Amino acid sequence: MKTIAFDLDGTLMDSVPHIHAAVAEALSELGLPTITVEETPGFVGRGLPVLLERVLAHVGASPDRHKALYDRTMHHYVTTPSDPASLYPGVPEALETLRSAGHRLTLCTNKPFAATETAIRDTGLAPFFDLVIGGDSLPTRKPDPAMLIAALDGAAQTLYVGDSETDCETAQAAGVPFVLFTEGYRNAPPETLPHVALFSDWTLAPDIFATLW
Ligand SMILES: O=C(O)COP(=O)(O)O
Ligand SMILES: [Mg+2]
Known part of the structure; x- marks a missing residue:
């Protein structure tokens, strides 16, 4: 797991x-x-x-x-309700596949916790996550590593999947392998962000992650 x-x-x-x-x-x-x-x-x-x-x-x-x-x-x-159509294509199916494979999934977002809870409830993602850490859950936010360390909860084998410079810095600071999703809100080119893998299509994500362990 x-x-x-x-x-x-x-x-x-x-x-x-x-x-x-x-x-x-x-x-x-x-x-x-x-x-x-x-x-x-x-x-x-x-x-x-x-x-x-x-x-x-x-x-x-x-x-x-x-x-x-x-x-x-x-x-x-x-x-304001979040539209399930705002999920990137293939996200619920990918999370389902990863859960079925026995992995523990958690959320580590700088979005305020209350807004995170409503967003994942409205879009149907809430049941996939064992733990949710929001941007005001702890005294510090990403890129400080504390949120990610809390979200990984002492696990030995870990990955962090994110879209931005902030996520990459956070993973580096926490010593966690970083996977980059390229279709989000990044400013710099992907090659300038250290990563163990990158992807642009969620339907391919479970297979890509499986190559990393
Ligand atoms: O709220 C933000 O600034 C960004 O949120 P994220 O950490 O989920 O990308
Ligand atoms: Mg982001």
Whole structure:
């Protein structure tokens, strides 16, 4: 049995439309300029507090608006349903195959825990995971390794599957083999991120992972 930890946004789910909707609604309520869907991936990856710091700087608003923006964004984040169609094709089938093979699956995401719970409930992913660590579950977030260490829970044989520089740095810091999903919200070319494997198609993931042990 292996323990495989997964990132969520940009790895299992194309969550940018959902994140954008929550942030844009909150910006509008606060009377601030908005952001586009196209700009949104550039803000994602280091958790919601950092995302909103980046958004405030981008729209030219004062950092003093951060708490109000955080509270309103969280409200929309947890009350706006996530669409199961936002899962990358083949994700539920791949997780099912990995579970059936006896592996333990966990989630290690910088998305706030409450928003993670609603997203995995709405998209039907919740039953696959033995453990969920969100971006506010611990005092630190990725790329600090503490979240990933907690998500792997002392397992001897592990993998971390993620889409971004943040995930790669986290895996390196934790000493965990990193598998890169290439279709998420990465800025740098794949070859610049150390990885034991990479893939772009979830239907191939279980077979690719099986070559790693
Ligand atoms: O919320 C974020 O900033 C990114 O979330 P992730 O860690 O699931 O990619
Ligand atoms: Mg991600």
